[in-house]
Amino acid sequence: MILVRPLADLIRPKDFDEMIGQEKLVGQNGVLRKMIDSGRITNMIFFGPPGTGKTTAAKIIAERSGMELRELNATTASLADVKAVINETSTILGSRGILLYLDEIQYFNKKQQQSLLEFIEDGRITLIASTTENPYFYVYNAIISRSAVFEFKPVSTADTAKGLRRAFEKLNEREGKNKSVSDETLLHIASLGAGDVRRSIGIVENAYYACDDELTTDTVSLFAERNVGNFDRDGDVHYDLLSALQKSIRGSDPDAAVFYLAKLLEGGDIISACRRLLVIANEDIGLAYPLAAVVTKACCDTARELGMPEARLALANAAVLLATSPKSNTAHNAILAACDDVSKGLGQEIPTILQSPFFKGYRYPHDYKNHYVKQEYLPDDIRDKKYYEYGDNRTEQAAKAYWEQIKNENKQEK
Numbered sequence: 001m002i003l004v005r006p007l008a009d010l011i012r013p014k015d016f017d018e019m020i021g022q023e024k025l026v027g028q029n030g031v032l033r034k035m036i037d038s039g040r041i042t043n044m045i046f047f048g049p050p051g052t053g054k055t056t057a058a059k060i061i062a063e064r065s066g067m068e069l070r071e072l073n074a075t076t077a078s079l080a081d082v083k084a085v086i087n088e089t090s091t092i093l094g095s096r097g098i099l100l101y102l103d104e105i106q107y108f109n110k111k112q113q114q115s116l117l118e119f120i121e122d123g124r125i126t127l128i129a130s131t132t133e134n135p136y137f138y139v140y141n142a143i144i145s146r147s148a149v150f151e152f153k154p155v156s157t158a159d160t161a162k163g164l165r166r167a168f169e170k171l172n173e174r175e176g177k178n179k180s181v182s183d184e185t186l187l188h189i190a191s192l193g194a195g196d197v198r199r200s201i202g203i204v205e206n207a208y209y210a211c212d213d214e215l216t217t218d219t220v221s222l223f224a225e226r227n228v229g230n231f232d233r234d235g236d237v238h239y240d241l242l243s244a245l246q247k248s249i250r251g252s253d254p255d256a257a258v259f260y261l262a263k264l265l266e267g268g269d270i271i272s273a274c275r276r277l278l279v280i281a282n283e284d285i286g287l288a289y290p291l292a293a294v295v296t297k298a299c300c301d302t303a304r305e306l307g308m309p310e311a312r313l314a315l316a317n318a319a320v321l322l323a324t325s326p327k328s329n330t331a332h333n334a335i336l337a338a339c340d341d342v343s344k345g346l347g348q349e350i351p352t353i354l355q356s357p358f359f360k361g362y363r364y365p366h367d368y369k370n371h372y373v374k375q376e377y378l379p380d381d382i383r384d385k386k387y388y389e390y391g392d393n394r395t396e397q398a399a400k401a402y403w404e405q406i407k408n409e410n411k412q413e414k
Contacts, residue, residue, distance in 0.1 A: 007205040008198045011163075011170050013056055014063070020163040020197065021155030022053050032057065032150055041065045043120050045105070045139060046130040048152030051196030054130040057152075058101045067099040067126060074107035082115050089124040098125050105129035106138035113140040120146060154195020161190040167201050168215070171208050179208065181215040188217050241267075242276045245319070250284045254323035261319045262312070270311055274300035277318050288328035288393035295321060328391035337387045347379035370406045 013019045016026040016033050025032040035042075041061065046054040062069040070085045085100055105113070119125040120143070127147065131138060135149060155163075164186045172179055189207075193200030203223050204215075211219045241263050248256035264273045281296040299318035303311035341347060353362040353375060363373045376383055390400040 007167055007171065008201045010174075011167050011201070013060070015060055016057075019053055019056060019060075020159045022057070022152055025150055025152065026053075026057060035148075036061055036064060041067075041099075041126055043127045043143075043147040044129070045135050045144065045147045045149045046128065046152055047133065047135050047149070049154050049195060050132055051193065051198035051200075052152040052155055053197070054152050055101070055103065058128045058130065061128065062099045062101065065097075065099055065126070067097045069099050069101065071101045071103070074102060074104045074112075077102075077108075079112055079115060082112060086115070086119055086125070089119060097123065100125050100127050102127060102129045104131060105135075106131045106133045110140055113143055117142055117146075155197050156195075157187060157190040160193055160195075160197050160200050161186045163197055164189055164200055164204050167204050168208065171205065179211065179213055179215060185215060185217050185220065189220055192220070242272060245273070245276055246280050246284070249280050249319065249323045250327065252323055252327065254320045257319040257323040258316055261315060265308065265312055265315065268308075270303055270308065270315075273315055274303060277315065277322065280322050281318075283332045284327055284329060285322055285325045286328040286331045286391075287396050287399075288326035288391060289395065292322060292325050326393045326395075328393050328396060330389060330391045330396065334388040341382060341385065347382045349379050349381075351376055351379060370409065372406050374407070 016030070019026050022030070024030055027033065044061075046057065048054060059069070068088070070088070072081055072085070085098065089098055100116075102108070116125065116127060120127045127143070129135075129139065129143070129147070135144060161183065165183075168179075168181050168186070171177075186204075189203050190200050192203060203220060206223045207215055207219045210222065241260055245257060245260040245264065248260055261273060277296050278293070278300060281293040285292040296318045299314040299321075302314040306314065352360050354377065363375055365371050365373050367373075378385060390396045
């Protein structure tokens with residue numbers, strides 16, 4: 001069997017001009033490009049989704065630096081592999097300096113990352129580390145403080161399609177054929193990659209060998225019926241989606257709400273979606289429409305009972321209801337303020353009228369007109385605290401008007 005070089009590797013750009021996407025980093029005025037053009041090669045951390053050009057940029061920088069390039073993948077490399085690279089710094093190979101490209105650095109533990117510190121500080125090793133996770137959570141702080149951090153964004157569909165045209169032509173050249181593909185089909189494939197150029201190229205390569213004279217969307221569908229994009233259930237993207245769902249509902253945008261809900265559900269996560277919708281009902285809608293929490297709970301229970309795909313219907317009902325409901329965070333603010341005072345140690349002495357077994361001096365509100373009688377419930381040191389302020393929505397304003405009337409009547413009778 002003859003091994004064929006993967007297409008993504010075959011067409012990997014050799015300089016910044018050939019890279020697609022990441023204009024802010026490697027375009028003519030890109031910050032990374034300008035830094036490299038000025039001769040500044042420093043320790044760097046690249047982070048972003050897969051297939052966005054992190055490895056390609058590192059290889060281009062290594063080529064331009066004149067240093068010896070060594071590559072390690074933290075998913076398989078050990079401390080011994082790191083030491084082997086370090087040992088090269090004292091040989092003739094390391095006389096010009098060694099550029100270490102460490103892929104998926106988040107899989108290195110603290111000790112493994114610390115082993116590099118001495119050598120990146122004195123310049124014997126220049127580190128370019130890449131990760132698909134947030135480096136501020138997964139990379140040792142001492143390494144971050146000695147590095148420039150660059151974020152790689154998902155590549156746009158239009159930019160990806162340009163790269164796919166080049167990939168398709170390279171396949172024709174390699175195979176000695178003259179197959180065709182429309183711009184519309186390439187755009188479709190680019191959209192399936194959801195910003196991951198490498199994935200899109202893989203689809204083109206597989207579909208190329210399965211088609212006859214023309215590559216069409218029908219052939220493409222055999223290899224990629226759908227793609228929900230970058231969905232890492234335990235990582236930043238997952239929490240970004242949950243945050244986007246909540247912020248869209250809080251911002252009263254039902255269209256954005258159902259979109260982010262769809263992303264979560266297509267990623268297979270009903271539980272987190274339900275939990276977040278219940279949080280939203282109580283945090284962001286709250287007392288402006290108290291029944292929203294009840295309806296949302298019913299929708300979530302229904303979704304868990306039904307499972308996918310029918311669960312989408314119940315949760316969509318909840319998301320749209322919450323997005324179009326009046327909003328109030330007054331109860332949310334009240335409990336946070338109260339918790340803050342509790343954490344400060346305030347209110348230690350509960351009023352005597354509330355202490356068992358005799359509740360000395362306590363007056364039973366139901367014995368009084370309108371079921372209300374004025375008495376102090378808060379401890380003396382915080383007796384004048386106001387944790388709850390009525391919201392400006394109809395429900396809370398109605399409650400405010402009611403209690404102002406009741407308390408005023410009580411005052412007049414006295």
